[in-house]
Amino acid sequence: MSAVLAERPLARTAFATSREMDFFSEKELVAQSGHKRDEWPGLIVKELVDNAVDACEEAGVAPRIQVAADESGISVLDNGPGIPEMTLEKVLDFRVRVSSREAYCGPTRGAQGNALKTLVGIPFVVDPKRGRLVVTTAGVARSIACRLNDVTQKVEFEVERSELIRPVKTSDLYKSGSAVRVEWGPMPAGLWPSSKSRPASSWRGQIESLIRGYALFNPHVTITLGWFGERLEHVATDAGWKKWRPNAPMSAHWFDLPRMERLIGAYINDERENGGAGRTVADFLREFDGLQRSRTQTAVIARAGLKRTRLSDLASGGTLRSVLIDRLLAAMKEMTKPVNPSRLGQIGKEHFEKRLRDFGCKAETITYKVIKRLDDGIPLVIESAFGCAESALAAFDTGERRRIYAGVNWSPGIKNPFRSFGQTGEGLEGLLERQKVGAREPVVFAVHLASPRVQYADRGKSSIVLTSEDE
Amino acid sequence: MSGSLSADLETIVTGVTKKWTKQRKAEERDSRARFRRPSMYSGRVNFTDVASEILPAAYAKASGGGTLPVANRQLFYAARGPFQEKTGREIEYGYFAQNLLRKYLQRPEAASWKVTADPRGTLIEPHTGIRVPVGTLEIDSYLEGGWGQDRRDLQLDQGCPTRGPRDRYRAILYIEKEGFNELARAVRLAERYDLAILSCKGQSVVAARKLVDRLCGGGGIPLFVLHDFDKYGFSIFQNLVSVSCAAEDGERVAYVFKNEIQAVDLGLRLLDVEEWKLKPERCRFTGDFDLYDDNVTDAEKAFLRKGQRVELNAFTSPDFVAFVEKKLKVAGIREKLVPDNKTLGDAYRRAHAIAEINGLVKAARTRAAGLTLPRTLRAALKKSLKEHPEKPWDAALYEIALKVRRRCAP
The missing domain is CATH 1.10.10 (Arc Repressor Mutant, subunit A)
Structure with a gap:
């Protein structure tokens, strides 16, 4: 009789794996961006163009953007001031999410601050062996490639720095600015990387639609798309068009207590982690519209009873002192006027009409409406335009289909960002169906919302939230 | 946000697509409506x-x-x-x-x-007898006149008061529209030609017929009639001086003329339309010309039967004035009215008397300027007005002044 060996139980080891891998898997990138892999080419264009236009506006120059797509990548070139070295360093720190916007309230294109991080991960997921992000600024190219250490399951970055190298085929027009290229290895002719290696041409509509969206919502932007050698350009209709700049002071009226606490908390945390001179409440007030003068700052501080107070005094250990912050916010609102909706920037009828004509609409069919209002201190501008394709008026089925351009804060959505609103939650497309503007109609429809307090449902800014407070 | 962004989105989307939606619904009801789609967007200029x-x-x-x-x-x-x-x-x-x-x-x-625009309504001031028609220029003129006491010197009117046409006007000009009154006043048409201007809106009313019957009938002063060039214009001319056959047949005679009136038609005619290059407008021509329309030429009848007409309003203001003046001159209204010798003599003597009275008035005003006002003036005035509330304050004041003068008279 053979002895029955007693089974030795498995003693499981609790392995620690790096959280960094969250940014380097398809599943996590989809969650981070709000877009499926098939939408990533559009996502790359959107994130890069948003950043490029913002940078130009902050520098006070009329943006000129070149987007190029070829068999091994997508690149975006701008005439802005370039990307600071520190920003690039922070991009590679995946332990934290770096954002210059998240805690702020303002009518900005992006608000999540994870754009460049996402773009570092995409080429790795698409092409683990050859994928890389190339950032060229001030004549210096940095190639950032991520490689997985099979043993540690950690991502290791290979950063190559090379002077005066332009991996991006750029125009010599731009002496300054930056070029960012998301690159993967050359694919078989005509294919772009996706889970099924789709032909690149199948993304053309998505990318062209985005480029048109930028042209539609930004009268001051000249934007060019180079699509496998073919060129499509939209010249600015008003290079001097004025809008609320991304780095313009915020208005106190755009904040409620939780948002103000979030901002003050972020400042205090930054001071604690990075050191530096303690910011006073007056320094803090200087960042707000209407509170730039020291006289007004003094008056606000006096009303709030915060004389000789540092911002860090508004927290005690890990707890924010809500009563003081609430008093400060009330004084700030009392001493400033709400921002008039017109100051946000109205795209305007003329620009919409010009662009819709460029998109093939018959001039007489174009209609435009605008709603501007101030709601509890929050300015809001909604503009909409509609036109019918010229060819579809004369002939019956010309194959023309409905084109929707929907955008928020001068940035077009890859997908319609107004996907759910109204009493039945029908959203924009449902409403358009009800208005007999179905998907097969030969029309162009555009809608744009500008507001400093827009909440997105996802980090890819693909859908805005019309929460109960909006409804 | 306390307002509804959803509602705004819904409003703006339905706003821009409204016209399209209407067209598509029409197409769903009737497929032939699809053919009207291009005309819906036909480059229509509003x-x-x-x-x-x-x-x-x-x-x-x-x-x-x-x-x-x-x-x-x-x-x-x-x-x-x-x-x-x-x-x-x-x-x-x-x-x-x-x-x-x-x-x-x-x-x-x-x-x-x-x-x-034609005045509609009247403003009537108390005590002054001023009546202002509520029309654009009349009210503008009233408003521009300033308020309060008229501080001009007291003077007797230098004119010779008259009532009626005698020694004042030599003809009546009837205009079938009221809209020209302000223009006539601006160019002083009535004054320059010594004309009374009578106007109605379209067909004359009974009162107008009665007036011309009394003043122009049986050898009275001439009557000139200005009317549009249309069938209606000719009937306006006829009905102002005679009873129409249709009214007689239908027993609808509003006024029976007692006199025969010699009226002169100064209305717009085809030759005038051609001379002044006036643009006709389309209208509906119904019925036919009556027997009395022998005044109308065949060419004019043919023109009007085509469904065309020309209004006096087709003239610009300067052209209208020139047109009327030309017609008046052709009708013999050239010289200013001068009365007979007896009237002239009386008026001359009256003018001398007025000049003398006006001189006395001026001296009296100078004396009055130096008067000391009674201390109880306001109280006396209030008392008087309380007793006679229908009186204006200035009439009551006059009586107080009169009493004081009597008391102080030697």
């Missing part, structure tokens, strides 16, 4: 789109460069051609006057325009 381009030029033309007042309807006639050219459609008077022009006149650039 009247409002071109109003700011057309109206200033039309006003300048109709008013002689802004020098004369213009009636709504005259401005309409000056503007309707350009509107047709720009939009390809005829503009209707009702829309023009009530909507387009009314909105345009709100603009700062039209603030100085003298566009008149």
Whole structure:
């Protein structure tokens, strides 16, 4: 009789794996961006163009953007001031999410601050062996490639720095600015990387639609798309068009207590982690519209009873002192006027009409409406335009289909960002169906919302939230 | 946000797609409506789109460069051609006057325009007997006159008071529209030709017929009639001086003329239309000409039967004045009215007396200027007004002054 060996139980080891891998898997990138892999080419264009236009506006120059797509990548070139070295360093720190916007309230294109991080991960997921992000600024190219250490399951970055190298085929027009290229290895002719290696041409509509969206919502932007050698350009209709700049002071009226606490908390945390001179409440007030003068700052501080107070005094250990912050916010609102909706920037009828004509609409069919209002201190501008394709008026089925351009804060959505609103939650497309503007109609429809307090449902800014407070 | 962004989105989306939705619904009801889709967007230019381009030029033309007042309807006639050219459609008077022009006149650039509408209603002042017709220019003139006491020197009127045509006017000019009264006043048409101007809106009323019967009938003063060039204009002329056959047959005679009236037709005729290059407008021609219309030539009848007409309003203001003056001269109204020798003598003596009285008045005013006012003047006035509330304050004051003078008289 053979002895029955007693089974030795498995003693499981609790392995620690790096959280960094969250940014380097398809599943996590989809969650981070709000877009499926098939939408990533559009996502790359959107994130890069948003950043490029913002940078130009902050520098006070009329943006000129070149987007190029070829068999091994997508690149975006701008005439802005370039990307600071520190920003690039922070991009590679995946332990934290770096954002210059998240805690702020303002009518900005992006608000999540994870754009460049996402773009570092995409080429790795698409092409683990050859994928890389190339950032060229001030004549210096940095190639950032991520490689997985099979043993540690950690991502290791290979950063190559090379002077005066332009991996991006750029125009010599731009002496300054930056070029960012998301690159993967050359694919078989005509294919772009996706889970099924789709032909690149199948993304053309998505990318062209985005480029048109930028042209539609930004009268001051000249934007060019180079699509496998073919060129499509939209010249600015008003290079001097004025809008609320991304780095313009915020208005106190755009904040409620939780948002103000979030901002003050972020400042205090930054001071604690990075050191530096303690910011006073007056320094803090200087960042707000209407509170730039020291006289007004003094008056606000006096009303709030915060004389000789540092911002860090508004927290005690890990707890924010809500009563003081609430008093400060009330004084700030009392001493400033709400921002008039017109100051946000109205795209305007003329620009919409010009662009819709460029998109093939018959001039007489174009209609435009605008709603501007101030709601509890929050300015809001909604503009909409509609036109019918010229060819579809004369002939019956010309194959023309409905084109929707929907955008928020001068940035077009890859997908319609107004996907759910109204009493039945029908959203924009449902409403358009009800208005007999179905998907097969030969029309162009555009809608744009500008507001400093827009909440997105996802980090890819693909859908805005019309929460109960909006409804 | 306390407001609803959802509601805003819904409003704006339905707003921009409204026209399309209407068309598509029509297509769903009737597939033939699909063929109307191109015409729905046929490059239609709205009247409002071109109003700011057309109206200033039309006003300048109709008013002689802004020098004369213009009636709504005259401005309409000056503007309707350009509107047709720009939009390809005829503009209707009702829309023009009530909507387009009314909105345009709100603009700062039209603030100085003298566009008149027929007065509707009257302002009556107490005690003064002043009656102001509620019309644009009349009210403007009243408002510009300043308020309070008239501080001009007391003077007897230098004129020789008359009532009726004798020694005052030599003819009646009847105009079938009221809109020209302001223009006539501006160019002093009545004064320069010693004419009484009588106007009605369209057909004359019984009172007008009675007036011309008394003043112009049986060898009275001449009657001149200005009317549009249309079938209605000719009947206005006839009905002002005689009873129409239709009224007699239908036993609807409103006024029976007692005298035969020799009226002169100064109305717009085909030759005038050609001479002044006036643009006809389309109208519906119904029925036919009556027997009395032997005044109308065959060419004119043919023109009118085509469904065309020309209004006096088709003239610009300067042209209208020139047209009327020319017609008056042809009709023999050339020299100013001068009365007979007896009237002249009486008036001359009266003029001397007035000059003397006016001199005395001036001296009396100088003396009165030095008077000391009674301390109880206000209290006395209040008391008097309490006793006679129907009196104006100045009449009561006069009585107080009279009493004081009597008391102080030696």
